Amino acid sequence: MPVRVLLVDDEPLVRAGLRAVLEAQPDMAVVGEAADGAAVIPLVRQTRPDVVAMDVRMPLLDGIEATRALLRTVTDPPKILVVTTFENDEYVYEALRAGADGFLLKRARPAEIVHAVRLIAEGESLLFPASVRQLAAEYGDGGGNRAARAALERARLTEREGEVLRLMARGLSNAEIAARLVVGTETVKSHVSAVLAKLGARDRTQAVITAYESGFVAPG
Amino acid sequence: MPVRVLLVDDEPLVRAGLRAVLEAQPDMAVVGEAADGAAVIPLVRQTRPDVVAMDVRMPLLDGIEATRALLRTVTDPPKILVVTTFENDEYVYEALRAGADGFLLKRARPAEIVHAVRLIAEGESLLFPASVRQLAAEYGDGGGNRAARAALERARLTEREGEVLRLMARGLSNAEIAARLVVGTETVKSHVSAVLAKLGARDRTQAVITAYESGFVAPG
DNA sequence: GACCGCCTCCCCCGCGCGGGGGAGGCCCGG
DNA sequence: CCGGGCCTCCCCCGCGCGGGGGAGGCGGTC
Numbered sequence: 244m245p246v247r248v249l250l251v252d253d254e255p256l257v258r259a260g261l262r263a264v265l266e267a268q269p270d271m272a273v274v275g276e277a278a279d280g281a282a283v284i285p286l287v288r289q290t291r292p293d294v295v296a297m298d299v300r301m302p303l304l305d306g307i308e309a310t311r312a313l314l315r316t317v318t319d320p321p322k323i324l325v326v327t328t329f330e331n332d333e334y335v336y337e338a339l340r341a342g343a344d345g346f347l348l349k350r351a352r353p354a355e356i357v358h359a360v361r362l363i364a365e366g367e368s369l370l371f372p373a374s375v376r377q378l379a380a381e382y383g384d385g386g387g388n389r390a391a392r393a394a395l396e397r398a399r400l401t402e403r404e405g406e407v408l409r410l411m412a413r414g415l416s417n418a419e420i421a422a423r424l425v426v427g428t429e430t431v432k433s434h435v436s437a438v439l440a441k442l443g444a445r446d447r448t449q450a451v452i453t454a455y456e457s458g459f460v461a462p463g
Numbered sequence: 464m465p466v467r468v469l470l471v472d473d474e475p476l477v478r479a480g481l482r483a484v485l486e487a488q489p490d491m492a493v494v495g496e497a498a499d500g501a502a503v504i505p506l507v508r509q510t511r512p513d514v515v516a517m518d519v520r521m522p523l524l525d526g527i528e529a530t531r532a533l534l535r536t537v538t539d540p541p542k543i544l545v546v547t548t549f550e551n552d553e554y555v556y557e558a559l560r561a562g563a564d565g566f567l568l569k570r571a572r573p574a575e576i577v578h579a580v581r582l583i584a585e586g587e588s589l590l591f592p593a594s595v596r597q598l599a600a601e602y603g604d605g606g607g608n609r610a611a612r613a614a615l616e617r618a619r620l621t622e623r624e625g626e627v628l629r630l631m632a633r634g635l636s637n638a639e640i641a642a643r644l645v646v647g648t649e650t651v652k653s654h655v656s657a658v659l660a661k662l663g664a665r666d667r668t669q670a671v672i673t674a675y676e677s678g679f680v681a682p683g
Numbered sequence: 684g685a686c687c688g689c690c691t692c693c694c695c696c697g698c699g700c701g702g703g704g705g706a707g708g709c710c711c712g713g
Numbered sequence: 714c715c716g717g718g719c720c721t722c723c724c725c726c727g728c729g730c731g732g733g734g735g736a737g738g739c740g741g742t743c
Binding site for chain 2: 718720721722
């Protein structure tokens with residue numbers, strides 16, 4: 244049973260982006276879109292999503308009011324993931340007080356977005372953005388907040404996948420990685436594919452970018 | 464302040480010879496030795512040489528790969544003087560493409576060696592006459608030293624190439640870059656090829672790594 | 684015992700990528 | 714004026730990459 248997601252954002256571009264990211268996952272389905280908070284309640288009743296990805300700033304009814312209205316009027320309401328552009332958006336905290344389950348930065352990478360939605364759907368509250376540093380902290384050391392750690396449980400690359408990603412981030416080809424790890428190239432291809440899937444990357448270049456951006460590997 | 468030189472050659476005899484020649488000069492100091500390219504990067508970080516005298520043919524990691532790795536991973540990298548036995552070594556061309564600053568024949572006289580190191584340290588590209596012709600031919604022009612030097616000038620990306628590299632570093636495919644820049648994909652391929660050549664990268668992934676390692680783009 | 688995650692390897696297949704050429708238009712400086 | 718750098722676009726071509734399957738062994742847990 245897939246995670247059913249409803250997208251609420253006044254920017255079509257953002258909705259399209261979220262849809263693309265989420266529907267790339269086999270276990271996720273976008274069941275509806277709304278351009279404003281005012282349209283949310285009937286849509287929720289109609290589509291019964293597990294998670295509502297809710298923008299904070301919207302023209303008619305903002306994400307805070309929409310969250311309040313939703314929780315007040317709908318029985319067995321969906322989880323609410325607040326989506327925001329700014330890290331220190333005061334509205335976000337207000338939304339959380341209004342009953343939202345977590346928040347997410349728009350500039351988060353696909354893998355983080357996916358993880359956030361998945362976490363929220365499973366009832367974890369996600370009060371910290373699935374930010375890049377926490378991903379980094381996971382591999383350096385386990386010291387992070389619980390929500391982030393839970394997210395990383397799912398995001399976690401296996402040991403072998405981590406090795407492969409590190410070598411990818413050093414510019415090695417599949418054949419070179421195979422030689423280095425003393426395995427077959429087909430094996431490396433399997434690991435690479437797994438890494439790409441888990442990171443939400445289309446190709447190795449994007450995976451390496453994610454590795455840098457997440458602090459998984461560091462420049463210099 | 465003396466010119467600090469790091470020697471990288473798998474033959475101890477050659478290292479000893481270079482050391483003897485260079486340390487006979489009052490303004491030169493050999494700050495380290497390595498027997499293989501694989502050992503270069505940590506040694507460079509540790510000793511901060513001005514010039515690396517790099518053999519081309521070495522057991523584990525050859526001079527070409529070592530040069531690439533060095534330029535890719537070390538900030539403010541040293542100048543690289545490729546040392547070779549053969550005048551028409553195809554590897555030399557590769558090494559220069561990889562970003563080496565010049566090359567030197569092992570049978571050169573002591574005075575020439577000293578001269579070469581000094582020139583390299585001062586930022587001059589150095590190509591011995593016999594091979595300049597060959598290189599000029601390789602670059603498809605009889606313009607002599609000037610053309611070869613210009614072609615070998617590292618990381619001198621044109622404005623357009625810089626734009627392309629930035630987009631590559633954001634994970635865009637050639638087609639996506641073409642759409643973004645409103646040009647044809649063939650044009651993008653031309654720029655990408657130019658970027659790869661100038662950075663000594665084998666593929667776009669290595670180019671992006673270089674972009675990160677050099678600070679051309681920054682994480683976060 | 685059965686199950687499951689991980690690692691390993693295999694198949695086929697399409698396509699994007701990168702190398703090798705070349706060429707025309709533009710502007711600038713000698 | 715002509716040359717050179719830059720940007721643009723074109724050709725052909727080989728191959729690595731990534732997606733789609735599947736499968737066996739191995740060490741865990743239930």
